[in-house]
Amino acid sequence: xxxxxxxxxxxxxxxxxxIDGGVECYFAxxxxxxxxxxxxxxxxxxxxxxxxxxxxxxxxxxxxxxxxAAAGKRAMTSSSGPGISLKQEGISYIAGSELPAVIVxxxxxxxxxxxxxxxxxDYFQATRGGGHGDYRTxxxxxxxxxxxxDLTIEAFDLAFKYRNPVMILGDAILGQMKExxxxxxxxxxxxxxxxxxxxxGKKGRKQRIIKSxxxxxxxxxxxxxxxxxxxxxxxxxxxxxxxxxxxxxVVAVAFGSIGRIVKSxxxxxxxxxxxxxxxxxxxxxxFPYKQLREVAKKGKRFITxxxxxxxxxxxxxxxLCGICETEFFANMPGKVSTPEDFIEPIENMxx
Amino acid sequence: MYQDVIIAGFGGQGVMFIGNxxxxxxxxxxxxxxxxxxxxxxxxxxxANCTVVISDEEVGSPIIFYPKTxxxxxxxxxDKFQPRLVPEGILVVNSSIVDESxxxxxxxxAILIPANHxxxxxxxxxxxxMVALGAWLAAIDEVKLETVEEVVRNQFxxxxxxxxxxxxxxxxxxxxxxxxxxx
Numbered sequence: 087x088x089x090x091x092x093x094x095x096x097x098x099x100x101x102x103x104x105i106d107g108g109v110e111c112y113f114a115x116x117x118x119x120x121x122x123x124x125x126x127x128x129x130x131x132x133x134x135x136x137x138x139x140x141x142x143x144x145x146x147x148x149x150x151x152x153x154x155a156a157a158g159k160r161a162m163t164s165s166s167g168p169g170i171s172l173k174q175e176g177i178s179y180i181a182g183s184e185l186p187a188v189i190v191x192x193x194x195x196x197x198x199x200x201x202x203x204x205x206x207x208d209y210f211q212a213t214r215g216g217g218h219g220d221y222r223t224x225x226x227x228x229x230x231x232x233x234x235x236d237l238t239i240e241a242f243d244l245a246f247k248y249r250n251p252v253m254i255l256g257d258a259i260l261g262q263m264k265e266x267x268x269x270x271x272x273x274x275x276x277x278x279x280x281x282x283x284x285x286x287g288k289k290g291r292k293q294r295i296i297k298s299x300x301x302x303x304x305x306x307x308x309x310x311x312x313x314x315x316x317x318x319x320x321x322x323x324x325x326x327x328x329x330x331x332x333x334x335x336v337v338a339v340a341f342g343s344i345g346r347i348v349k350s351x352x353x354x355x356x357x358x359x360x361x362x363x364x365x366x367x368x369x370x371x372x373f374p375y376k377q378l379r380e381v382a383k384k385g386k387r388f389i390t391x392x393x394x395x396x397x398x399x400x401x402x403x404x405x406l407c408g409i410c411e412t413e414f415f416a417n418m419p420g421k422v423s424t425p426e427d428f429i430e431p432i433e434n435m436x437x
Numbered sequence: 438m439y440q441d442v443i444i445a446g447f448g449g450q451g452v453m454f455i456g457n458x459x460x461x462x463x464x465x466x467x468x469x470x471x472x473x474x475x476x477x478x479x480x481x482x483x484x485a486n487c488t489v490v491i492s493d494e495e496v497g498s499p500i501i502f503y504p505k506t507x508x509x510x511x512x513x514x515x516d517k518f519q520p521r522l523v524p525e526g527i528l529v530v531n532s533s534i535v536d537e538s539x540x541x542x543x544x545x546x547a548i549l550i551p552a553n554h555x556x557x558x559x560x561x562x563x564x565x566x567m568v569a570l571g572a573w574l575a576a577i578d579e580v581k582l583e584t585v586e587e588v589v590r591n592q593f594x595x596x597x598x599x600x601x602x603x604x605x606x607x608x609x610x611x612x613x614x615x616x617x618x619x620x
């Protein structure tokens with residue numbers, strides 16, 4: 087039997103990715119549908135000498151992430167919808183302090199306390215910063231369990247590369263489904279990764295201050311200018327996938343779990359003679375505007391499909407601006423999407 | 438190659454368990470596979486179902502509305518999923534507790550198997566799920582009985598040889614029952 091593949095839930099794949107990605111401190115607070123992540127790390131991270139701590143609240147856990155990050159540690163927290171809202175102040179502080187951190191949001195249906203059914207309703211919150219002030223988090227949206235693993239590893243590297251929070255944006259479908267993954271990275275921790283900026287105690291070196299309060303004249307202006315440049319630089323790490331786009335007449339734009347479900351729809355429609363492809367943004371911030379625009383220039387027609395009432399479609403419109411329009415199809419948050427849901431809306435585009 | 442199945446029953450009947458076994462076996466045979474659980478409000482006594490998709494291509498959707506095959510362990514599951522099964526699809530029904538007259542035998546490739554009774558006769562009524570999975574394996578080509586047996590051996594290793602052998606004999610009994618019916 088092959089021993090290389092593991093059959094795991096998306097949530098577990100994130101947790102395994104965190105371990106192999108070198109997470110040193112994980113601060114938990116339980117909420118469905120992501121609780122497999124703290125469950126796994128409470129068992130496995132401790133064995134490796136890492137810190138697992140279940141805090142008294144979401145707010146406490148994100149501020150512990152801030153503290154650990156200031157000490158130069160690879161730190162992470164995870165939650166879902168309502169819990170992520172509670173963490174927003176801390177995420178804004180982390181961004182304002184220019185600290186690396188990984189935050190996982192396995193989205194559930196909302197608004198409010200909502201329910202535990204699937205939803206992509208937190209797209210705006212994730213891609214527009216989410217908290218107060220002018221900041222962005224980098225957002226990675228996996229669609230398979232393997233990507234849950236791969237992108238969590240990458241999230242840590244990107245967080246340190248840019249000294250900025252990185253969000254993994256999954257959902258209830260991805261968190262609960264199982265799929266084989268291959269672990270390809272061995273856990274290793276570079277103790278000097280943050281040596282140039284982290285807080286270690288100032289003995290023998292110049293004082294360092296990590297804070298997000300900026301009262302000195304010009305300092306907030308300077309920070310925002312630096313952040314703006316940082317967000318521009320992140321464009322070099324844009325990721326996306328094109329699935330049967332080359333000869334497609336109609337391209338469906340979808341992300342995350344919906345991005346993979348639409349692939350099945352595309353296959354079904356192709357078997358009926360309709361040339362359908364799928365464009366799947368993997369980084370939601372920065373959004374692959376240019377890449378989608380290039381596809382549009384080839385004369386395709388577009389339909390954006392989301393498990394919300396219309397959020398990413400605004401980014402798609404920005405990408406296509408001046409070239410063409412996009413249709414939009416919504417599966418309401420709380421509805422479990424199947425490939426059949428998208429057949430009619432895509433088929434209609436051929437009429 | 439593409440195959441999918443919805444496995445449905447009461448919570449406690451082990452439908453999630455056999456879904457997992459099947460997914461493991463498919464993975465061991467080198468296929469791409471997804472397993473998607475759907476729970477009812479409560480675990481025991483509530484309805485539960487899972488979907489397993491097996492393919493040699495990348496699996497798109499892990500959620501299927503019109504399944505190609507179905508394993509139905511109780512009456513509510515037949516009522517819910519039979520109308521969605523594709524024409525001539527494989528329908529494994531636990532006839533011990535499902536009303537046979539409600540099974541559309543002309544429309545589907547139906548295998549009526551008294552899974553509870555067979556499991557009882559083997560001395561462990563909780564193994565009805567394994568009996569049903571065995572019957573399903575007899576009806577499809579992609580996943581081999583032997584691979585599932587191998588996975589059972591690994592999964593139950595810690596529980597001792599007796600449990601392993603009991604479960605394997607339940608699988609085989611289901612498999613043989615379906616083979617006899619087919620011939």
